[in-house]
Amino acid sequence: MKTIGVLDLQGGVAEHLDHFARLGAPARRVKQAADFHDLAGLVIPGGESTCLMRLMRILGTDEAILAAHRGGAKLWGTCAGAILLASRVVGEDPKLGLMDIEIERNAFGSQLDSFACTAVIPCVADEEIPLTFIRAPKILRAGPGVTILHRQAGAIAMAETADVLVTTFHPELTPCLAFHRYFARKCGLQPPEPRAGTDPSWSRASWTRQAPIT
Numbered sequence: 690m691k692t693i694g695v696l697d698l699q700g701g702v703a704e705h706l707d708h709f710a711r712l713g714a715p716a717r718r719v720k721q722a723a724d725f726h727d728l729a730g731l732v733i734p735g736g737e738s739t740c741l742m743r744l745m746r747i748l749g750t751d752e753a754i755l756a757a758h759r760g761g762a763k764l765w766g767t768c769a770g771a772i773l774l775a776s777r778v779v780g781e782d783p784k785l786g787l788m789d790i791e792i793e794r795n796a797f798g799s800q801l802d803s804f805a806c807t808a809v810i811p812c813v814a815d816e817e818i819p820l821t822f823i824r825a826p827k828i829l830r831a832g833p834g835v836t837i838l839h840r841q842a843g844a845i846a847m848a849e850t851a852d853v854l855v856t857t858f859h860p861e862l863t864p865c866l867a868f869h870r871y872f873a874r875k876c877g878l879q880p881p882e883p884r885a886g887t888d889p890s891w892s893r894a895s896w897t898r899q900a901p902i903t
């Protein structure tokens with residue numbers, strides 16, 4: 690069965706898997722080249738892009754991701770994952786280079802300048818949804834083939850092509866499932882429709898807290 694892989698090297702792995710489980714979308718960890726079979730999509734989580742890239746080169750995962758992309762798997766990079774997917778990185782060599790965007794690391798400032806906010810992103814959800822930026826990058830420019838889905842503080846924060854999605858924030862760190870539903874659908878999967886009133890399952894009083902899976 691086609692499933693969504695979550696790159697299991699470093700960063701927000703368990704949180705992405707938890708969101709797909711809550712959504713009812715099949716997902717599993719992938720680490721080494723041998724794990725990359727039957728993938729409809731792959732999430733490259735946030736974490737630290739230099740660390741992720743070093744681990745990917747040691748394990749040969751970078752080649753496996755490029756092959757999965759050629760084979761039709763959709764890719765979603767969150768934060769550090771978006772940095773790895775960018776074709777240009779300010780002051781550094783690009784890594785996987787699979788999306789025509791220019792990105793600047795740590796562009797909002799230091800860890801202390803991390804922030805949470807809410808936004809309405811119509812293609813993702815009708816309601817206001819939470820966004821968490823953690824020592825986030827800014828996408829400065831996007832090429833003509835890239836659709837910009839959201840801007841935050843003057844920078845592009847969410848963008849996509851037919852086969853690659855990037856968010857400079859962390860949807861896996863809030864209880865909201867709307868971004869994971871959006872990506873699952875992009876992968877051709879049909880997660881069950883949300884029950885009325887349960888999605889997005891978050892409130893300002895419980896920004897990071899989630900009810901147990903029932």
Ligand code: GLN
Pocket residue numbers: 734735736737738739767768769770772794795823824825826
């Ligand atoms: N600052 C990290 C980097 O440049 C990204 C942070 C994140 O993924 N939350 O790799």
